[in-house]
Amino acid sequence: MIISFDVDNYLSFAQPAHVDLAVGAQAPDNYHFLPHGNDRTAKIVGLFGPNASGKSNLLRALPALADFITESFGYKLDENLPFRPHFFSDEREVTINIEFMLPDDPRPYRYSLRATQRRVLSESLRVKTSKFFSRVFERTLQDGVYRVLGLGEKFQANLRDNVSWLAWLAQYNVPDAVSIIQYFKRLQSNLQPRGPRVPILFSSMDAVDFYRSRPDFTTRMVNQLNRWDIDIHDVIFERMEAGGVEEGFSSPWMAFCVHKKGDKSARLPIFSESSGTLGLFCLLSIVLPVLESGGVAVIDELESDLHPHMVEALLNLFVMPESNPKNAQLIFTSHADWLMNLLHKTQIILVEKNESGSEAVRLSDIRGIEARENFSARYRAGAYGAVPEIN
Numbered sequence: 001m002i003i004s005f006d007v008d009n010y011l012s013f014a015q016p017a018h019v020d021l022a023v024g025a026q027a028p029d030n031y032h033f034l035p036h037g038n039d040r041t042a043k044i045v046g047l048f049g050p051n052a053s054g055k056s057n058l059l060r061a062l063p064a065l066a067d068f069i070t071e072s073f074g075y076k077l078d079e080n081l082p083f084r085p086h087f088f089s090d091e092r093e094v095t096i097n098i099e100f101m102l103p104d105d106p107r108p109y110r111y112s113l114r115a116t117q118r119r120v121l122s123e124s125l126r127v128k129t130s131k132f133f134s135r136v137f138e139r140t141l142q143d144g145v146y147r148v149l150g151l152g153e154k155f156q157a158n159l160r161d162n163v164s165w166l167a168w169l170a171q172y173n174v175p176d177a178v179s180i181i182q183y184f185k186r187l188q189s190n191l192q193p194r195g196p197r198v199p200i201l202f203s204s205m206d207a208v209d210f211y212r213s214r215p216d217f218t219t220r221m222v223n224q225l226n227r228w229d230i231d232i233h234d235v236i237f238e239r240m241e242a243g244g245v246e247e248g249f250s251s252p253w254m255a256f257c258v259h260k261k262g263d264k265s266a267r268l269p270i271f272s273e274s275s276g277t278l279g280l281f282c283l284l285s286i287v288l289p290v291l292e293s294g295g296v297a298v299i300d301e302l303e304s305d306l307h308p309h310m311v312e313a314l315l316n317l318f319v320m321p322e323s324n325p326k327n328a329q330l331i332f333t334s335h336a337d338w339l340m341n342l343l344h345k346t347q348i349i350l351v352e353k354n355e356s357g358s359e360a361v362r363l364s365d366i367r368g369i370e371a372r373e374n375f376s377a378r379y380r381a382g383a384y385g386a387v388p389e390i391n
Contacts, residue, residue, distance in 0.1 A: 003022050019362075022039050028371075043324070047331075048349070189298035218235055225284075228280070232258065350362075350363060
């Protein structure tokens with residue numbers, strides 16, 4: 001469970017930006033929120049704002065951080081970290097913090113990172129043991145050499161500049177590091193850690209590979225599409241014809257959707273289906289395993305190519321306990337402001353541009369916002385800001 005995260009000098013955010021999923025007592029007691037000690041945390045959070053405001057940049061911090069924590073041991077020696085500073089402040093380091101809870105562990109953890117594109121400057125993990133957070137480990141750069149205190153400090157020799165200490169410890173099978181890495185591997189996104197949203201062609205190829213390796217999820221995907229009134233009897237996978245494939249390379253796999261009418265059947269390549277069906281095929285390859293594991297789905301432009309009823313149905317997968325028994329979370333960006341009316345004011349983050357870069361504010365932090373307002377209409381009228389200024 002993600003409780004909060006913040007960035008500073010990251011992409012378009014030259015100044016600190018904070019996203020808080022903890023909601024306190026002001027939020028209603030419903031299925032949108034999870035117990036979090038004496039507090040509660042949102043299952044769903046939506047980021048809204050004009051084009052080029054920085055919504056995707058803020059969201060990208062999560063898959064970038066997850067990639068660094070879980071995969072950085074495999075980075076090449078000269079490979080940059082997936083954290084690019086604001087282009088007018090590239091002499092300053094990037095700072096990213098995240099507070100989270102592991103499954104079956106009631107203690108919040110707080111992970112902090114300061115880094116340039118080339119190397120880690122400091123990295124720490126703390127756990128809340130009372131009113132305060134206690135150190136699990138702390139890594140600092142002193143006179144060009146890393147010093148680690150706490151978890152696994154005996155393994156610090158030859159620690160590389162561009163590797164997370166958690167990823168480093170996982171190579172030694174340190175249990176505490178492995179459990180945290182397993183948690184961050186449950187974060188799935190359609191955003192690339194080092195770039196924009198994955199194009200539909202590549203995300204569909206990734207989805208084909210996923211469903212082929214997990215036939216149980218293929219069955220769930222087909223069943224879910226049928227529940228949403230998309231008439232597909234089955235999805236099968238076959239290699240495409242080898243024509244045009246270079247020697248030494250295997251031809252790619254293709255998904256074919258099987259349609260039936262009485263005794264007759266026909267099949268279409270997934271790319272011949274509607275853009276909405278293709279979008280759901282790809283989205284469900286992210287959402288279904290997250291719902292199974294209790295992870296986090298980070299989705300850029302949730303509404304892309306989808307009917308409004310379908311978007312609401314996707315949200316309901318996370319809201320309802322029967323489809324989300326392990327309390328997975330969904331954090332998304334959207335231009336569909338009508339979605340605001342499906343959320344509480346604590347679940348809405350507004351992102352807009354100012355002279356120094358992007359900034360983010362939670363709607364509930366704006367004074368005078370009533371819980372029963374028509375958020376969409378008020379937002380569209382410009383009452384909250386974070387709308388395009390068209391001359």
